[in-house]
Amino acid sequence: MAQTGAAKRFDWPLLVWRAAAWALGGVPLLLLGWHVLHAQLGPNPVEFLEHDAGDWSLRLLLATLAMTPLRRLTGRPEPLRVRRLLGLWAFFWVCLHFAIYLTFDLEWSPSALAADVVKRTYITIGFAAWLALVPLAITSTQGWQRRLKRRWATLHKLVYAAAVLGVLHYIWLVKADLREPLLYAGILAVLLGMRIPWRGILRGRPLPRRTT
Amino acid sequence: APLKIAAEHEQAGGETVTPFSTVSTYNNYYEFGTSKSDPAENAHTLQTRPWTVEVDGECEAPARVDIDSILARRLEQRVYRHRCVEAWSIVVPWDGFALGDFLKQFKPTSKAKYVAFQTLYDPKQMPETRHGILDWPYVEGLRIDEAMHPLAFLSVGMYGKVLPNQDGAPLRLTIPWKYGFKSIKSIVRIRFTEQRPPTTWNKMASNEYGFYANVNPHVDHPRWSQARERRLGELFKRDTLMFNGYPEVASLYSGLNLRMNY
Numbered sequence: 001m002a003q004t005g006a007a008k009r010f011d012w013p014l015l016v017w018r019a020a021a022w023a024l025g026g027v028p029l030l031l032l033g034w035h036v037l038h039a040q041l042g043p044n045p046v047e048f049l050e051h052d053a054g055d056w057s058l059r060l061l062l063a064t065l066a067m068t069p070l071r072r073l074t075g076r077p078e079p080l081r082v083r084r085l086l087g088l089w090a091f092f093w094v095c096l097h098f099a100i101y102l103t104f105d106l107e108w109s110p111s112a113l114a115a116d117v118v119k120r121t122y123i124t125i126g127f128a129a130w131l132a133l134v135p136l137a138i139t140s141t142q143g144w145q146r147r148l149k150r151r152w153a154t155l156h157k158l159v160y161a162a163a164v165l166g167v168l169h170y171i172w173l174v175k176a177d178l179r180e181p182l183l184y185a186g187i188l189a190v191l192l193g194m195r196i197p198w199r200g201i202l203r204g205r206p207l208p209r210r211t212t
Numbered sequence: 213a214p215l216k217i218a219a220e221h222e223q224a225g226g227e228t229v230t231p232f233s234t235v236s237t238y239n240n241y242y243e244f245g246t247s248k249s250d251p252a253e254n255a256h257t258l259q260t261r262p263w264t265v266e267v268d269g270e271c272e273a274p275a276r277v278d279i280d281s282i283l284a285r286r287l288e289q290r291v292y293r294h295r296c297v298e299a300w301s302i303v304v305p306w307d308g309f310a311l312g313d314f315l316k317q318f319k320p321t322s323k324a325k326y327v328a329f330q331t332l333y334d335p336k337q338m339p340e341t342r343h344g345i346l347d348w349p350y351v352e353g354l355r356i357d358e359a360m361h362p363l364a365f366l367s368v369g370m371y372g373k374v375l376p377n378q379d380g381a382p383l384r385l386t387i388p389w390k391y392g393f394k395s396i397k398s399i400v401r402i403r404f405t406e407q408r409p410p411t412t413w414n415k416m417a418s419n420e421y422g423f424y425a426n427v428n429p430h431v432d433h434p435r436w437s438q439a440r441e442r443r444l445g446e447l448f449k450r451d452t453l454m455f456n457g458y459p460e461v462a463s464l465y466s467g468l469n470l471r472m473n474y
């Protein structure tokens with residue numbers, strides 16, 4: 001964005017928020033790299049990598065979805081200005097998670113991927129979540145935002161689908177102990193619930209045609 | 213503590229033995245937590261002395277057996293492949309004795325069609341059982357002819373030493389041609405029965421975990437493939453073998469539809 005005055009150049013609050021967003025996405029990556037270099041991935045390194053990348057995919061997706069409620073609760077403009085950064089970090093982690101699976105579980109066999117996507121519901125769901133995020137990552141630039149105008153906001157509602165699918169993907173693969181996936185589901189439910197205009201609904205008002 | 217081993221048998225096709233450090237730190241033992249590293253961290257609260265195993269049911273000589281008399285038996289070491297239903301696997305030298313030899317001393321009657329096994333259930337020693345993730349106590353079972361098969365094994369140790377708590381001390385089943393959850397840990401009770409006994413994971417999700425639970429690359433778990441597995445220590449997967457590479461048990465199941473009886 002064009003900066004008009006000298007005062008804008010030192011937007012400290014925004015700088016702090018940006019740094020926090022970079023840290024949230026990047027520090028776990030540095031830690032993971034450190035674990036890889038020091039061979040500290042435990043008895044099943046592939047599983048460790050896969051689970052770590054999957055966990056951070058969900059955490060960053062939830063962090064992205066937390067920005068709109070945070071904007072409202074704090075009244076500050078910064079959450080919306082780091083939302084894209086968090087979303088792109090989430091996409092990075094989903095891609096890493098997917099790449100680890102493609103490499104070590106499927107050895108990049110397209111037929112094995114096709115078979116898994118068709119036969120295994122949790123893979124179908126996870127794959128769909130990744131697919132939903134691809135157009136969002138591509139159109140995350142300001143150029144695309146301008147070109148798509150109002151349709152951009154509509155398109156980016158796909159992030160809700162991706163988050164729901166991501167949490168379902170986790171719930172579906174767990175054997176018996178659902179506590180952790182249900183924690184993610186609970187946080188997601190709160191974040192989505194905060195977007196519903198409850199007051200209007202309770203007073204019987206018709207839903208606003210568009211909310212952003 | 214080291215064990216006195218009378219004989220050693222390599223029965224894993226000469227495959228590399230998985231390091232002790234892996235086998236003792238990567239376990240499923242939900243009584244001590246549901247993550248793989250939990251049992252090694254939490255199982256120190258298990259008290260393995262005094263310990264008795266109650267054997268009863270359809271047999272002429274029921275008895276309460278003290279663990280020290282079990283440890284005094286002639287022990288042999290067998291290197292077996294071990295395949296988890298979650299599609300990871302290990303190769304372990306187990307120390308113990310044939311299950312059938314042990315069971316025969318209680319003189320099962322002709323009504324003994326199955327053998328039921330039960331794990332200790334003590335929330336004081338097993339704090340994670342308070343969460344009710346599974347239906348405790350953990351129970352498992354075999355058909356009597358499976359239990360009498362020469363490959364069926366009772367382990368008191370591994371790698372020449374007494375079993376670590378997280379690996380099922382002081383006494384556990386080792387059934388190498390079945391998924392790992394059949395090899396019940398920390399046994400306190402064995403019962404000969406006429407009816408097929410309930411088994412824990414089958415009660416939890418009968419469409420996912422059958423009574424037989426034979427390792428079978430052709431019958432997938434409803435949620436994931438069983439065609440391949442990851443040997444701990446290797447990055448890429450390898451093909452899973454029918455009956456985990458123990459074809460000598462196939463005759464136990466002649467005439468049985470293994471797709472229906474998974």
